[in-house]
Amino acid sequence: MADTTGTATPEAAVEHGEDGVRRRDFINIAAIGAAGVGGASVLLPLISQMAPSEDVLAESSTEVDISAIEPGQAIKAIFRKQPLFVRRLTEKEIAEAGAVNAGSLRDPQTLEERTKEGHRDILVTMGVCTHLGCVPLGAAEGEVKGEFGGYFCPCHGSHYDTAGRIRKGPAPTNLEVPEYVFTSDTVIQAG
Ligand code: FES
Known part of the structure; x- marks a missing residue:
């Protein structure tokens, strides 16, 4: 007699049920994984060719005249092709x-x-959110500075305080302070 209960037979369960789905998923995942490995091995040599050598990086530095920055203001510069924020607190x-x-x-x-x-009022940080690399707001006039008065990353809502420290949101670490020196009272050199 035909089964009228609507319950799948054990054979059907194997073919169309959970086990079957899992098996197909595994095959898909394995295929994507293999493609990912292949892709990475092609990309890596390209990336290493594009990256500047250690020597070039070591030589590149940026000088910033900070004399015109008023308390509460910041300026944006470029250091090694990335935004650099210099702020007078x-x-x-x-x-x-x-x-x-x-x-x-x-x-x-x-x-x-x-x-x-001797320069506690000068905060020098990279302008690169430590979550996924967006440029936070707060350095330019009129930009929102977030709940802690420092910088705010609009990409996923990271709030940094007046010392550029992460206080709320997904960013794992504080805004990076690059290596820099004061070459005079009014000039800093990053790098
Ligand atoms: S990149 Fe800044 S919060 Fe995600």
Whole structure:
């Protein structure tokens, strides 16, 4: 007698049910994985050819005249083809950064560790969000600075404080402070 209950036979379950789907998924995943490996092996030599040599990177540096930056203002420069933010903090912004218990932060660092002695008001960071690399807002006049008064990345909502430290959102670490020196009271050299 025909089965009128609508229940699949054991054979049908194997062919169309969970097991069958899993088997097909596995085959698809295996195929994508193999393509991914092949793609990567083709791309890697290309990328290594395009990357500048260590020597070139070491030689490239950027000088920035900071004399015209007023407290509360920032400027954008380019350092090794990426945005560089240089900001002169107000007394209030310095106090806000200092009032935070650095140990409680996702990437624990004090303002002192992120600035140079004698120049606590000058914050030099890369303008590159540490989540997926967007350029955060907050350096140009009128741009939103996020909930902590520093920088805000609109791509996925990362908020950085007045010391450029990650305070909220998906970014894993603080905005990077590149290597730099003060070559005079009014000029910094990154790199
Ligand atoms: S790239 Fe900035 S939050 Fe995702």
